[in-house]
Amino acid sequence: MTQAETQKRASVPDATTALASPTIAFAMLGSGGSGVMTAAEILLRAAARAGYFGLMTKSFGPQIRGGEAAAFVTLSTQPVETQADQVDLLFAIDWKNAGRFAGELQLSTDTLVISGEAGAELPDIATAPRPRLEEINLKALTRSHKGTRPNMVALGAVAGAIGLPRDAIADLVQERLSKKGEAAMAQGLTAVDLGFDEAANFALAQLAPAPEDTPRWIISGNQAAGYGAIRGGVRFAAAYPITPATEILEWLAPRLQKIGGLLVQAEDELASINMIIGGSFGGAAVLTATSGPGLALMSESIGLAVAAEIPLLVIDVMRGGPSTGIPTKSEQSDLNIAVYGLHGDAPHVVTAPNSISDCLFTAQWSTHLAESMQVPAIMLSDQSFGQALGIVEKPAELAFATRRAVAEAPGQDYQRYALTATGVSPMALPGTPGGQYTADGLEHSETGTPSSGVADHNRQLEKRLRKVVDFEYGDHWAQIEGDGTAAIVTWGSATGPVRQAMRRVDPEGRRLRLISLRLISPAQPARLARALAGCSQILVVEQSQMAQFFGYLKAQFELPPMADLYARPGPQPFRAAEIAAKLEEWLS
């Protein structure tokens, strides 16, 4: 149950005047072309302007386009990291194939269901939990007001029902329709007003006043990842489109162009990974983004970058697996391939953001790590970050003292793979006189000459491992919150639901501790031991059938034998209620 619901239950089940709630969740449904996404996005944006936090996720039927669609939106005075357990309001523009969202749409008896189709037969999902049912005859309304569109009326109704300021909505509608001329703008406003008027008939808790502290951003995880990479210095990218990573590329392409960089669409993932290796060899900070199938194809050449010591940022936006799996849904099941998927002993870096806005930080940090250690870094984002739109605090501007170690004036005795104290060897960039060497994926001596000798293999293996193990990662390795004696160890997109569940189960923050790893590999056993100091209980939470994260922790850390596990696959996203129930059970 969301906090909103808790409050409503307690105070206003039958009230006809609306009370304030810090969090409100709604869904909008409709079939192809009904415009639910536009309406929901305008609502989200209006909420952001008003200072709320929020999260919008989208769901579509199997049709490539024009099929049924659902938008889920949670708005709050507090940061929102996962959709509310249940929606307070469901607006269906129509009910065609609405049954398909059964698994995703949770109603309760308190939910207000508004049917936009007069006299429609409602599907089970809308009636089974016995919610409050209301109707707005969109067809009749839009017919009687020339040029108005059903989704705009719905938008007005939802805004009115949950108490979003009419002005913010009106501004946005005008901005959107400004290109279409005065008449369209006026019709849009009329539609919104019709909705607001209809909403006056329904009682629903209204959003509590928004905090007015920091400016808000609306951003998706994929945009944040792309921007983080640019902030990290990435200027050259090559990639092949794949769901759900494509938006990173589509966001980056024009923006790289603008700042003198370049994104190339390659013929396949084998080409894209090798193009960026070439670019990085030449001196550019580089990136590719893909999902599981593409990462698998890239693994041979990521190994090349390990052996030849080439910095790369590879973003994997995870989706349901294995194989082609479920491209449009989320899962945390590429951890193993990211950590262990290269042949031979191939030390590299694996990171993971823990929220939509952390995609920005982690991408920037990962670029810093890759460049500093001359190593490929794989960042594991996922569909639930990548394709969701969040209203977040404007992220801080951060600069890392990144600089690739470059041999500025290599002398006669220049050795590309010299054994240095840190394991990082200055790289001569093509164009630098005297620095000529051949980068090689064959085992090599310090100069880069192929060698199958025992000593060279041992030394170069050791150097490549040492440089990533001994690096000073600082505090960014994990997000640690609370200091209770029951620790939840998690990562990535499981973090938000866990955090929200912790707030419910332990509102005072006395019993629980959150440890969310941002640096997955190389493992930081000493740091984790310190973070776990004083814990008497450990629960690992992750979204993978085979408990990949748990297995990884067991392999790489001295995980106490009492460690418990809550793991399940996607595509069902984690909700706070689910985790909270698990926590209650675990703590008792």
Place this chain on the structure above:
Amino acid sequence: MTQAETQKRASVPDATTALASPTIAFAMLGSGGSGVMTAAEILLRAAARAGYFGLMTKSFGPQIRGGEAAAFVTLSTQPVETQADQVDLLFAIDWKNAGRFAGELQLSTDTLVISGEAGAELPDIATAPRPRLEEINLKALTRSHKGTRPNMVALGAVAGAIGLPRDAIADLVQERLSKKGEAAMAQGLTAVDLGFDEAANFALAQLAPAPEDTPRWIISGNQAAGYGAIRGGVRFAAAYPITPATEILEWLAPRLQKIGGLLVQAEDELASINMIIGGSFGGAAVLTATSGPGLALMSESIGLAVAAEIPLLVIDVMRGGPSTGIPTKSEQSDLNIAVYGLHGDAPHVVTAPNSISDCLFTAQWSTHLAESMQVPAIMLSDQSFGQALGIVEKPAELAFATRRAVAEAPGQDYQRYALTATGVSPMALPGTPGGQYTADGLEHSETGTPSSGVADHNRQLEKRLRKVVDFEYGDHWAQIEGDGTAAIVTWGSATGPVRQAMRRVDPEGRRLRLISLRLISPAQPARLARALAGCSQILVVEQSQMAQFFGYLKAQFELPPMADLYARPGPQPFRAAEIAAKLEEWLS
């Protein structure tokens, strides 16, 4: 020290008459075209005919062809699983670039070094350990006997020095030269006799009489793997050449042809893995063989075979990694990619032979597993098996009751991915009326129709995991020897050296226990727990810098915290002396 050496030390350091030794090791060196490999192989074959066991490994300089070469041969009355720690005899046809074999060639003061080059300056490796030095002037001898070749004289000398029967040698030389005519045969025999005569001047322990029990085979690990697959039913193969797996393919191609099967050389590994998926979908038992870089390229499509439930045998002959690494040397560092290298939760089978002849058994068994469970099986062989020639006992003929579960007469309600008790669903083969379905790598319902639904994903994931976890693997999952309380857990090519070291350290077999896993994945925790019952010490031995096997054991088994580790990378092969020293230290 080999047993041979122990005996010699004790009894015959200065004797001029030769005594018997159960094991003798020798090396032959020479530059390009000197024919060392031919000579050494004839010696090996003669020893096999005489009933000895043996092992021959080859080493080459970096030259593609025509560079320096060294053959290492250990012969024994007992099975030989690793080269002896030191050679008893080194014959150098010439010394050009002999220094390159420094890491691999171990001499002692007891070694007899025969230089075939008169008055040559010997390199450090031949003189530093102060061995006995002798000379045979090959140039002079072959000049004075028309048509004789230096390597044949060397062959005779080695055979004479270690006491291989002249008749067996003579027969083989005649067989080899028979195509070249009478004169060549006579010249060959003359050369051999010259060698034998020369050898009479040197005292060296002679091989003890051979046991006369079972017939011997000479076979390489790669041949054994190919033959095992054929015995398992494999009839269709597609592959792309790669060192050190190519010999599997080159052995298979003509033989498959002969028995009505086919091997296709594909354009790349992406094609080869998909060709065999197609072949298996059609009903054939199929195989591909590759090494690390190729396995990496195949990983996306191996995941397809997991999702679409297609049986495959993928043999990975491991070499030094990462990246192109060291193609001609061995390492056990592809364990991680084999077990964890597929994206998503992708349960499959990973096996590993523990000796050259076990390559035959394990390939056959792996085919059985793949076919029975409709799953890809990755068999991890390595260069040290694949490219070595062993004299072994003729392997037993074994048949598994393999049968792919096939829908013979699918009815109207046929469901390709039906949820069955075992998790294995009968597969309709194309051509079968009524069985039409579409195999899919997208998540699907029981019929195979793509589905992103929560229930379908959970059920199909569960089914695919269950079928491999619940399968009855029987006793083949591991090789267990001894019942001491100190257990050594190992796998693959580390097994032989460990076993030989155990015999030395614990000749009565009272203290140590060997557990070598043949089934790497899925893990068998209950079985391992039973196998470890009563142990107070555990040592894990493996040839990987990052201790991949150890990490895997920690992740998948409840490994007691006292477990110790001895791990190091290749390319230096494990020798019994090295492991024995480690065992002594560990036990003390």
Place this chain on the structure above:
Amino acid sequence: MTAETARRLTARDYKSALKPVWCPGCGDFSILSAITMAMAEIARPPEEVAVISGIGCSSRVPAYTNCYGFHGVHGRALPLATGLKLSRPDLLVIAAGGDGDGYSIGGNHFLHACRRNVDLTYIVMDNQVYGMTKGQPSPTTPPEWDSAMVPGGTGLRPFHPLVIALAAGANFVARAFSGDPSGTAQILVDAIRHPGFSLIEILSPCVTFRPEEREWAKQVHPAAVEETGDRAQAARRVLTDDGFNTGILYCGDRAPYQPAFAASGMEPAGGGAAGNADFDMEFRP
């Protein structure tokens, strides 16, 4: 009534009950119809036909037929189909997919399938765009087509599948248009009957991401000249045509690649068995 006439097959017998995920108006619907019409004319029972694809909107086609199907991974339809055909020469094997699947990520297999000339029919539903991933340029996309991923257009000369197929050795090359399903079906029949590797490049508008392709209906026209068996002549012709010339453009006489394969047929695999005396002999010292 003989068994044969008992089973007179119509296009409907080759269609499955599944509703395609395609957008209303997508060209692929008509290609599906053309495929099933062609099948009915060929009249092999559906269970003896296998339709193999990669990933993309167009690659969804196998499950919409009532044949055996394999919806594999992106770009690998041709090696899948090759492996199936080589080990099951008794089947009629059709590979199908999109321009991205076949000419971008699958380009190497396309080259080598043409060269290998296994008896396969390869149907490419070319919409000059990546439909499934929502509108990126494919190798056949015009250079100036603007998109989010490649702002301002690729600036690249489009890939010419027919010329490449001819250069690489394909044994039958044709162009068709989805708007003419019965013409397309007729070409498909000929392609299937022709031995060796046949490429049928079918223009198939993507109404969602390339709505301007609706215009194709006005631009296509049957090839003015007869098909040829002269590879160089065919190449010259397609190099200089306007890209909307439909019909069979080349019909070669290379013998298909089909080494003997007697091992499996319909026998399920894996009868793990004893050794082979000949092979045993080799290992005797």
Place this chain on the structure above:
Amino acid sequence: MTAETARRLTARDYKSALKPVWCPGCGDFSILSAITMAMAEIARPPEEVAVISGIGCSSRVPAYTNCYGFHGVHGRALPLATGLKLSRPDLLVIAAGGDGDGYSIGGNHFLHACRRNVDLTYIVMDNQVYGMTKGQPSPTTPPEWDSAMVPGGTGLRPFHPLVIALAAGANFVARAFSGDPSGTAQILVDAIRHPGFSLIEILSPCVTFRPEEREWAKQVHPAAVEETGDRAQAARRVLTDDGFNTGILYCGDRAPYQPAFAASGMEPAGGGAAGNADFDMEFRP
């Protein structure tokens, strides 16, 4: 004496001290010489040249030059070189390798590099065999060539790199022979100077696995006709020649693909920095 004349470069300046691993008599030795001779004529300082390869005997070539080099993984020389050139347009970038590397596993990149037409020079040392892995047929191997891996020969029509390159859009196409290093060097100079993607297919005998290729010395002859800028004419010519015609066969005028890239040049990457005000703006609600 000016700085320029102070550094008069000879072929030797482009050779490294490393001893090649090639077999005595291998054709690749002469190609290495031809490359260094061509470099000396081009006279870009060695540090401004990058030689990029995959895996194979021939792919060992980068380390034998005194330029920057990258010995990557099998089949990926062209995308490596493409990424380097696009982000470092100031460099002279040469890709080199074998027939297996370039036409078998690397076939897709070959197709797309021709089409993309980045200003690269691609040297294929074609010995019609996989040398490094000890003698398997490559796409250019004659159909009847017997080997352990493909007993009795592939039976396949050899891949025709020049025809494919022309069909795919390469901007310069030539054939050379390793036995004529100075002729080869001259072609290389022209190829390097020509903008866009240049393919130089160099016949290079593998004396170890294809000893019969020593005969090539007797078979090669200079092309009887002048180079052409007409793609179709060039294709017709190479389709009908005997495969031993050396010289520049096609010289096109496609503009190379080189989108602006101003970001790195010689600046080392990764100066992780503050945001961009424009980009920040987009995220304001």
